[in-house]
Amino acid sequence: MKTRKLLMIPGPTPVARSIQDQMGRETVAFGDPAFVKDFKELIEDLKVMFRCSGEVFVLAGTGTMGMETAIANVTKRGDNVLIVSHGFFGDRFIDLCTRKGLNVDVLSSEWGEIVPVDKIREKLKEKHYAAMTVTHVDTSTGVCAPVAEIGEMMKEFPETIYIVDGVCATAGEVEYIDDMGIDILFTGSQKAFGVAPGLTMLWVSNKAMERRKSLGTIPEFYIDFEKWLPIMHDPAKYFGTPAVNLVWALKEAVRLIKEEGLENRYARHKKYARIMQSALEALGFKILAKEGHRAVTLSNLVYPEGTDDAKFRGLLAEEGIMVAGGLGAYAGKMFRLGHMGNIDKHDLVSVIATIERAAYRAGMNVELGKGVAIVQKGLVE
Numbered sequence: 001m002k003t004r005k006l007l008m009i010p011g012p013t014p015v016a017r018s019i020q021d022q023m024g025r026e027t028v029a030f031g032d033p034a035f036v037k038d039f040k041e042l043i044e045d046l047k048v049m050f051r052c053s054g055e056v057f058v059l060a061g062t063g064t065m066g067m068e069t070a071i072a073n074v075t076k077r078g079d080n081v082l083i084v085s086h087g088f089f090g091d092r093f094i095d096l097c098t099r100k101g102l103n104v105d106v107l108s109s110e111w112g113e114i115v116p117v118d119k120i121r122e123k124l125k126e127k128h129y130a131a132m133t134v135t136h137v138d139t140s141t142g143v144c145a146p147v148a149e150i151g152e153m154m155k156e157f158p159e160t161i162y163i164v165d166g167v168c169a170t171a172g173e174v175e176y177i178d179d180m181g182i183d184i185l186f187t188g189s190q191k192a193f194g195v196a197p198g199l200t201m202l203w204v205s206n207k208a209m210e211r212r213k214s215l216g217t218i219p220e221f222y223i224d225f226e227k228w229l230p231i232m233h234d235p236a237k238y239f240g241t242p243a244v245n246l247v248w249a250l251k252e253a254v255r256l257i258k259e260e261g262l263e264n265r266y267a268r269h270k271k272y273a274r275i276m277q278s279a280l281e282a283l284g285f286k287i288l289a290k291e292g293h294r295a296v297t298l299s300n301l302v303y304p305e306g307t308d309d310a311k312f313r314g315l316l317a318e319e320g321i322m323v324a325g326g327l328g329a330y331a332g333k334m335f336r337l338g339h340m341g342n343i344d345k346h347d348l349v350s351v352i353a354t355i356e357r358a359a360y361r362a363g364m365n366v367e368l369g370k371g372v373a374i375v376q377k378g379l380v381e
């Protein structure tokens with residue numbers, strides 16, 4: 001019999017049956033009154049859940065489009081932008097912004113560490129920055145940025161738009177737009193929301209909307225907030241065809257989140273992450289992110305000396321789990337395990353047991369059952 005494959009990469013994450021069912025529905029006209037109502041309710045729910053007194057956009061595209069959309073709507077050629085980078089996805093903003101003719105300054109940390117908030121403050125004092133980007137969880141390092149603390153500090157710089165990449169965080173890591181002083185938060189449907197890939201969601205403060213207005217006509221067309229705003233207020237209107245079935249799927253994902261409770265969801269992510277991380281450490285893997293800055297949505301696990309990455313991940317796939325490889329300098333030295341979205345206790349026990357089998361077969365010095373015992377204890381505590 002073929003072993004079922006659990007998708008434990010940092011996105012796409014496992015898609016719950018009820019969400020998949022929405023994808024399989026018969027597609028209707030985007031002007032269908034029932035769909036318009038669903039879309040409207042979805043936008044309202046996203047606003048309320050994440051405490052955003054500004055605007056919410058749900059657009060067809062991936063997380064990277066969210067990055068581009070955020071930048072395009074609050075900056076113009078020649079503006080200064082500060083990029084705070086904790087890895088590969090933070091760095092992605094460098095090329096993106098440079099191509100747009102923005103003057104880019106970068107504050108980078110060693111992989112696994114964060115840029116201290118004081119260092120960001122000092123940099124912001126040097127000159128006027130139109131915007132600053134921070135990646136909440138950099139998927140390449142598993143580092144979680146102190147987004148709330150940075151937001152508090154940003155009160156000293158009201159002219160700078162605070163952009164947060166939540167692609168590997170939103171709906172898993174704690175995020176509230178107004179409370180944290182975030183101007184633009186964006187994510188993709190396929191990570192902690194647990195929907196198939198294809199949607200970008202953005203939460204935009206009134207300050208950022210004012211900035212957009214002040215720019216007049218921008219060069220970008222499809223990703224212009226002003227083109228989409230009338231549709232987000234009244235989805236019966238047309239600008240570009242909405243991804244009807246994905247919108248339904250996201251609406252179901254939001255219904256699941258409401259049923260669980262967003263606070264409970266945050267707590268579940270934290271609990272599961274800490275359990276998995278201690279079990280994996282006990283098996284001999286080293287967590288790349290320093291303690292205190294570890295994400296709850298994924299873990300980046302450095303192999304013990306001498307482990308063959310291709311062999312280990314190959315065996316893991318054979319045993320039934322898909323994980324991702326390391327990026328940059330950590331390619332071949334690390335694997336990345338997603339534990340976000342709609343996963344449950346069954347998944348955790350199964351995942352740790354499978355990692356033990358693969359590690360054992362790869363010749364690592366592991367005691368079968370050691371990680372499982374830690375997960376089991378964590379779950380009943």
Ligand SMILES: *Cc1c(COP(=O)(O)O)cnc(C)c1O
Pocket residue numbers: 011062063064065089135137138139165166167168188
């Ligand atoms: C996955 C990811 C992206 C890119 O999203 P795509 O949907 O692949 O375009 C951007 N930022 C972070 C932090 C991510 O994890």
